[in-house]
Amino acid sequence: MIATQGHQDQSISIQRMLPRNCQMLLFSATFEDSVWKFAQKVVLDPNIIKLKHEEETLDTIKQYYVVCNNREEKFQALCNLYGAITIAQATIFCHTCKTASWLAAELSKEGHQVALLSGEMMVEQRAAVIERFREGKEKVLVTTNVCAHGIDVEQVSVVINFDLPVDKDGNPDNETYLHRIGRTGRFGKRDLAINMVDSKHSMTILNRIQEHFNRKIERLDTDDLDEIEKIAPWEPSAFMA
Known part of the structure; x- marks a missing residue:
C-alpha cells in the first residue's frame, strides 16, 4: 500500500506525531525496493528479519x-x-x-x-x-x-x-x-x-x-x-x- 497506493506522505505525517521512543514495526510478505527506501527513512537502525524464498x-x-x-x-x-x-x-x-x-x-x-x-x-x-x-x-x-x-x-x-x-x-x-x-x-x-x-x-x-x-x-x-x-x-x- 505504501508503494502503490500513495500512503507514504500520510505515514510520514503519522510518524512525526508519535513519541520519540515509540516502537515501529513493518510487516509484509514482500518488500519492494521503493518500500525498503521508505522504511529506512522512518525507522532508524532497524532489526531486520527476512525469510528465504x-x-x-x-x-x-x-x-x-x-x-x-x-x-x-x-x-x-x-x-x-x-x-x-x-x-x-x-x-x-x-x-x-x-x-x-x-x-x-x-x-x-x-x-x-x-x-x-x-x-x-x-x-x-x-x-x-x-x-x-x-x-x-x-x-x-x-x-x-x-x-x-x-x-x-x-x-x-x-x-x-x-x-x-x-x-x-x-x-x-x-x-x-x-x-x-x-x-x-x-x-x-x-x-x-x-x-x-x-x-x-x-x-x-x-x-x-x-x-x-x-x-x-x-x-x-x-x-x-x-x-x-x-x-x-x-x-x-x-x-x-
Missing part, C-alpha cells in the same frame, strides 16, 4: 497446476473441480479485465454466485463487492491483481490462477504469485492453490516460479475426478456447499 510460501497451501490448451479448457477444468470437491469460497485471478469479465459471465451461466472485481471499477464499487464476498453473498470472486494484496476472507479455501502472474515484460511476477496464493492458507487451514497452464510459455513461467521458491508444484488431472477428490485438504462437512 523457499520459506515464503505457506506450508498449509497445497499447490498444483493443470495443463490446458485454451481458456475454454481452463473453464472446463474449473467446472470439474467444482463437480468433485466442496469449495466454501474461491478467488480466481485473471490477467486482464476482459478475461475476468468473460469468466465471471460463464461461471454465472453455470449457476455459481459470482462477484467480479477489476481495476476499472471505482473504489466505492470495489469496496461493495469485497464486502458482499466477505459476507458470503457470492461464493466466487473473479478478479485481476487489484485483489492480490491485503484482502483476507476466512472462508476462502481455494485460490485459482486462471492466468499466471507476469510483469510488463512477460517475466514471472513472483511477488504477486505469493500475494495471490496468500489469500488462502490463513488461520492454520490447509487449502489449495491451482495454476492453469495453457502454453509452453506459461509452463516456463510456472517452472521459474517453482525455482524461485524452491517448491514443487504438482500436476493435477482435472479429468480424473478421483484424483481431484484426493487433493481436497478439508473435511466436506466443515464448510458450506
